[in-house]
Amino acid sequence: MSLLVVGSIALDTVKTPVEEHADLLGGSASYAALGASFFTPVNLVGVVGDDFPESEFDFWKSHRIDTTGVQRVNGKTFRWSGEYAWDLNTRETRSVALNVFETFSPELPANYRATLFVLLANIAPKLQLHVLDQMERPRFVVADTMDLWIETARADLDALLRRVDLLILNDSEAREMTKETSLIRAGRKIRGYGPRYVAIKKGEHGAL
Template sequence: MNHLKEIVAVGSIAFDSITTCKGSRQKILGGSSTYFGVAASLFTKVNLIGVVGEDFSDKEWSLFEKYKIDISSVKVEKGETFSWGGIYSDDFSSRETQFTNLGVFETFKPNIDKQYNDSILYLGNIQPQLQFDVINQIKNPSIVAADSMNLWIDLFPEKVKDLISHVDIFMLNDEEAIQLSGSNDLEKIAKEFLSHGPKIVIIKMGSKGSLVAQKNSINYVSVVQGVDVFDPTGAGDSFAGGLLGYVSINGLSDINKAVAYGSAVASYTVAGFGLESLEKINFEDLKLKADSIDIK
């Protein structure tokens, strides 16, 4: 077992308004960093880099305190916190955005004045240039992991491709992988991405699980079965949090097990609105869920 690593994460902190067939919630705490931070804090110390507006209250700050998440690099700027609203289809296969208000996130420029030597660095699915800004400011990270999304692949495909060569772990979903590569063969895509330099490529396939590619292997990691989905928001970020949380303790020696833990954490997230279910995680139950996941 390796020495426990801290995690540094950059991404959005937001207010979400969500409607699904199971109900709705208005202006609840969300954002990629929030979901990632709560998930990863089950395993290790998490440091967040981000920005919020003046409307961010003690109630929201207290959540980060509860999980002992370091928020000293989260800046408060004049204006409103990033907010978003969406409606999911009844089968959760699609989502319609109702509104997006970037607020202070629109002009967010990471300016990191704290040293995070030898930490695991997680680059949430924010604009690629911001991801590079963080890479250039964090000295000697032990592992760099990045996620992306269809918006950035659509707007900045070359930047996203360049990002792949600067990270150890690259994650994205199957639709995004096809969009970025132009191929429909996920194994071929994963091998192509590996050729750019990362040690591990993870392609998330929703209910079908994840494809995990390394230099000499391709594995498939399933998901927790029988989950009653309420709200898929934050599933990908909490997946990354569980995955890198496991890596913070065990290193990269068993990345498939790390992916299983990521899937197990995500199964909690989707079982409630926002953070409602994720906050109820019991670690022993989490281990049982992770152990139930098939790895092929």
């Protein structure tokens, strides 16, 4: 039994108060796939540029991550640069370059379409919907979202919520989506939008 993971793949430059490193493997799909690989085989879908190291594909494969669905196209890989404060919870984005990710349209290989469990990592809701349109009959669908999509793509997001089992977002996003101050009320309200379950992240304090 495998898991389908769809989302961003990036090369990150990260600075902390102690060190700074460039060209680190990043992106929502990369981390989700790696974490899940400790429990089940993963089918990964994303896009990278011709500057993306082949060694990262070898790394994924060593963790039971199938990369058939990762498109390599001409251009540069999505890049993010940020700086973290001492608490490692506060960060400042220094630069973002979408590059090949800007025109990404996830296309599922034929052998991915019958996957029963799906994780739609944080990408535009219309792309998450496009993935679901290609699936046969998934048993459980998880979607992650963020404030950008709540503010700019609410209609697509609302359509997505009616097709997922679990929605993941953070506390400020839950309040923004529902206009509720209480996270308990916010979670219940979001369940009314469609998902059976809601996970509200609270940073260093865990999740609800």
